[in-house]
Amino acid sequence: MTQLLQQIINGLSLGSIYALIALGYTMVYGILKLINFAHGEVFMVGAYTGFYAASALGVAGFEANNQSFPLYLAVLVLVLAMAAAALLGMAIEFLAYRPVRSAPRLTPLITAIGVSLFLQNAGMLLFSPNPQRYPAILSEVRFELFGVIVTNIKLTIFVVALCLMLGLHLFVQKTWTGRAMRALSFNIDAAKLMGIDTNRVIRSTFAIGSALAAAGGILFGLDQITINPLMGVLTGLKAFVAAVLGGIGSIPGAVIGGLLIGLAEQLTAGYLSPEYRDAITFVILILILLLKPEGLLGVVRVEKV
Amino acid sequence: MRALIRVVIATAVLLVIYGLQFGVEAGFTQYVQRIILLAGINVILAVGLNLINGTTGQFSIGHAGFMAVGAYAAAFIGVQLAGPVHGTLGPGPLADAIIFNLALLAGALFAGISGLIVGMPSLRLRGDYLAVVTLGFGEIIRILFNNATFLGSATGYFGDSPSGLPEYTNFFWVFAWVTVIVLLIHNLTFSQTGRSLTAIREDEIAAEAMATPSTRLKVTAFAISAASAGIAGGLFAHMQSGVRPEDFRFEKSIDMIVMIIVGGLGSISGAILGGIFVAVSLELMRDLQQYRLVLYALLLIVIMIVRPQGLLGTRELHHLLRRKKAEKPPAPSEST
Numbered sequence: 043m044t045q046l047l048q049q050i051i052n053g054l055s056l057g058s059i060y061a062l063i064a065l066g067y068t069m070v071y072g073i074l075k076l077i078n079f080a081h082g083e084v085f086m087v088g089a090y091t092g093f094y095a096a097s098a099l100g101v102a103g104f105e106a107n108n109q110s111f112p113l114y115l116a117v118l119v120l121v122l123a124m125a126a127a128a129l130l131g132m133a134i135e136f137l138a139y140r141p142v143r144s145a146p147r148l149t150p151l152i153t154a155i156g157v158s159l160f161l162q163n164a165g166m167l168l169f170s171p172n173p174q175r176y177p178a179i180l181s182e183v184r185f186e187l188f189g190v191i192v193t194n195i196k197l198t199i200f201v202v203a204l205c206l207m208l209g210l211h212l213f214v215q216k217t218w219t220g221r222a223m224r225a226l227s228f229n230i231d232a233a234k235l236m237g238i239d240t241n242r243v244i245r246s247t248f249a250i251g252s253a254l255a256a257a258g259g260i261l262f263g264l265d266q267i268t269i270n271p272l273m274g275v276l277t278g279l280k281a282f283v284a285a286v287l288g289g290i291g292s293i294p295g296a297v298i299g300g301l302l303i304g305l306a307e308q309l310t311a312g313y314l315s316p317e318y319r320d321a322i323t324f325v326i327l328i329l330i331l332l333l334k335p336e337g338l339l340g341v342v343r344v345e346k347v
Numbered sequence: 348m349r350a351l352i353r354v355v356i357a358t359a360v361l362l363v364i365y366g367l368q369f370g371v372e373a374g375f376t377q378y379v380q381r382i383i384l385l386a387g388i389n390v391i392l393a394v395g396l397n398l399i400n401g402t403t404g405q406f407s408i409g410h411a412g413f414m415a416v417g418a419y420a421a422a423f424i425g426v427q428l429a430g431p432v433h434g435t436l437g438p439g440p441l442a443d444a445i446i447f448n449l450a451l452l453a454g455a456l457f458a459g460i461s462g463l464i465v466g467m468p469s470l471r472l473r474g475d476y477l478a479v480v481t482l483g484f485g486e487i488i489r490i491l492f493n494n495a496t497f498l499g500s501a502t503g504y505f506g507d508s509p510s511g512l513p514e515y516t517n518f519f520w521v522f523a524w525v526t527v528i529v530l531l532i533h534n535l536t537f538s539q540t541g542r543s544l545t546a547i548r549e550d551e552i553a554a555e556a557m558a559t560p561s562t563r564l565k566v567t568a569f570a571i572s573a574a575s576a577g578i579a580g581g582l583f584a585h586m587q588s589g590v591r592p593e594d595f596r597f598e599k600s601i602d603m604i605v606m607i608i609v610g611g612l613g614s615i616s617g618a619i620l621g622g623i624f625v626a627v628s629l630e631l632m633r634d635l636q637q638y639r640l641v642l643y644a645l646l647l648i649v650i651m652i653v654r655p656q657g658l659l660g661t662r663e664l665h666h667l668l669r670r671k672k673a674e675k676p677p678a679p680s681e682s683t
Contacts, residue, residue: 077475141652149655151406151475152608156647159601163640275597279483286479317494324483331468331476 044189049312050305055196055265057304058203062258063281064288064296065210066131066251072227072291073247074143079154080134081255082278083161084127088256089269090169092123093176101177110181119179120202123260124253131252132245140241158274165271173270176263199261206257207297210250214293219246227291276320280307283327289340298338360526368518380518382630384586387521388579389622391528393606394615395575398532400604401613401661402541403568404548405470406478409485410576411599413458415592416488417577418584419498421454425513425585426506447515451524451581458577459570461488466569471562473551477569485600492592503591511588521582528575533615535571544568548613598640602629605643608650611657616664621657 063085070078096111096119104111138157142149183194214220222243225233234240262277263269284303288295303323311319330337371380396410428446436442461484469480498504505511535541546554547561555561584590606625610617632639650657659667 075474077478079478138648138652142655145651145655147475148400148404148406148612149651151478152604152655153648153651155408155478155601155604156644156651159640160644160648163637163644167637167641276486279479279486282479283483286476317490320490321487324487327480327483328468331472331480335472335476 045312047188047190049308051190051192051196053305053308054301055199055304056308057284057301058200059258059261059265059300060277060281060284060303061297061300062203062206062254062261063278064284064300065207065293066255067282068285068288068290068293068296069223069227069247069251071285073223073230073244074139074150075147076139076150076154077282078251079151079278080138080157080161081251082274082281083158083165084131084134084252084274085255085259085262085278085281086165086269086271086274087130087161087259088123088127088252089176089259089263089273090165090271091126091256092119092179092260092263093174093269095119095122096177096179101179105178111177111179116179120257120260123256127252127256127259128249131248131255135245135248158278162272162275169271171271173268176267176269179260180264195264199265202257202261206254210254210293213250219243223247280320280323283323283330286337287326287330289337292337292339292341295337295339361523364522364526365519367522371518381586382626384516384518384521384582385629386623386626387518387525388582388586389602389606389626390525390619391575391579391582391622392603393610393618393622393625394529394532395572395579396603397607397613397615397618398536398544398575399565399569399572401607401611401618402536402548403544403565405565405569406475407481407569407572408478408604409481409483409597409600410573410603411595411597412481412485412488413462413573413576414580414583414599415492415590415595416461417454417458417574417580418590418595419454419492419504419580420457420577421450421581422504422506422512422584422590423498424453425450425515425581429513443513443515447520447585450585451578454581454584455574455577458580459574462570462573463566465573466566470565470569481600482597485595485597489592489595492595501592503589503593505589512585512590514585514588516582516586524578524582528578529615529619532571532575536615540564540567545613601640601643605647608647608657611659611661613661614657614659614663617657617659620659620664 063081066081066084067078070076070081096115099115099119101111134157138153139150142153180195180198184191185194186192214223222233222238223246225236225238226240226243226247230240233243258281259269262273280303281300284299285296286299287302288297288299303326306322306326307319310322371383375383392410392414396407399405399407425446428449432442432446436445465480465484466477469476492498493501506513536544543554543559543564546557546559547565551561580590580595583594602625606621607618608621609624610619610621629639632642635642
């Protein structure tokens with residue numbers, strides 16, 4: 043019983059990272075009907091930006107003196123990484139996706155694969171292909187709750203992710219840009235006719251999705267301790283499956299899907315075999331495509347000619 | 348009469364390839380021979396992948412996974428068959444040829460079946476689900492082979508003998524299979540079924556309105572494509588005395604995509620050129636190993652922005668030669 047609770051806690055914290063990344067996939071897909079393969083790499087770049095920002099702010103000195111990294115600096119690291127990723131997301135959109143936006147369906151898809159591949163390998167050249175230990179921008183405190191070991195890191199991950207998702211919800215529901223995003227995902231041509239600057243709204247969609255992915259990257263680094271330039275491939279894939287599971291295009295769906303994927307992965311690792319933790323996501327994807335391709339919260343859209 | 352002519356032509360082609368083999372083995376160094384063999388294997392991969400990615404317009408980005416299935420299946424079954432076949436026929440080139448081709452066909456069968464398993468759930472739907480599912484498949488299959496102890500886990504499968512798998516793959520077999528696969532896929536592409544596949548690429552809804560069974564055709568095309576990747580995998584396995592999971596990383600799938608995009612998505616002759624291009628450029632860029640994929644990635648993005656139809660578009664080289672004048676490229680299609 044305590045083991046089950048333990049796995050659930052770990053699963054929820056991992057799942058909230060997936061949920062953060064899944065939001066970017068689902069928002070871009072909702073508007074452009076494009077699987078943004080480069081999103082996993084934006085997540086990776088976010089994690090590395092956090093890594094270098096923390097080093098620049100002197101995390102090594104604090105670690106050497108056995109002091110904990112001050113909280114305001116940790117928040118600064120998070121903000122810097124999110125800003126850098128937002129810029130990267132906008133640059134990708136402007137340089138690679140915008141020129142091919144009105145091309146046949148396959149062209150943007152191949153471009154996205156190209157961008158993803160470029161960032162992976164540029165990352166290997168810039169950051170070295172070897173895994174790096176993530177700096178302890180949050181020193182670990184363990185405490186026991188009903189016989190379950192909870193660390194402040196897992197709690198922070200969950201809380202930070204939850205706050206960001208709440209922020210996104212308010213943004214999409216309450217601001218003008220958020221309403222424009224919803225209009226675009228409903229019908230991009232009609233939105234353009236209503237005088238919405240679609241380029242600007244798409245740019246902000248990429249910026250917001252990328253910033254969330256960067257936050258996910260830092261939380262992932264804290265959780266998994268090491269990062270490497272190829273970390274975006276499998277994690278990005280899992281987050282995409284989370285978006286499909288929740289119903290691609292649906293923001294609450296991405297959150298639910300992310301949490302479910304995280305839980306499924308931890309439970310598989312805990313009760314079946316750690317080797318199959320990556321395979322379970324794939325099984326879920328196949329099942330969801332067979333049984334309910336529109337996802338848990340997705341709506342079936344009638345295709346019109 | 349026509350059947351007789353065909354048999355004569357086929358025999359003549361095989362004899363020419365057989366003759367060329369001696370020329371190649373005498374005239375080129377081991378190093379160049381290896382590049383030629385790899386180019387042939389690439390052509391099989393590219394022509395096969397082009398059937399689903401180019402002609403049918405459904406994007407697979409994990410074809411290295413099917414190549415891996417074919418390679419492992421062919422290697423394993425080849426080793427299992429060696430005993431009984433050598434027992435009845437005695438050792439010799441005939442027995443080896445039988446074992447090799449049965450093993451390749453088994454590899455194709457296994458790869459084709461995994462293509463069915465992967466394709467059926469994802470191709471029922473419109474949209475780019477195949478891309479994601481194949482990406483996942485490529486990763487997962489490597490994890491499976493990494494953990495399959497009877498296939499040598501992460502060190503790879505090298506058969507029972509200490510010298511590794513028998514190196515059956517030579518110029519004759521590679522190019523005999525290249526001929527078979529290219530002809531098969533060429534005839535399929537220009538048959539009624541092939542026209543239906545093109546119709547699905549251009550507009551799936553309209554194709555269905557014309558009573559094209561789109562799901563069945565997409566899955567069939569995908570399984571054929573996976574099976575030819577399986578053949579290529581079997582040839583590859585018997586070329587270097589063993590198969591390792593690391594041979595079939597994501598880079599391999601990317602190589603295949605570069606092959607079909609450089610030459611022109613949807614063009615068989617383009618895929619052939621692309622396969623040769625990648626084999627040669629891989630060797631030329633051997634010293635630039637770590638920059639290779641960055642360059643490939645930039646190549647993909649630039650081609651997509653500047654000339655998304657690739658070198659040849661959907662046209663074929665021999666069609667271009669046949670009617671040089673009044674060549675008007677088809678209007679670029681726009682799917683909704």
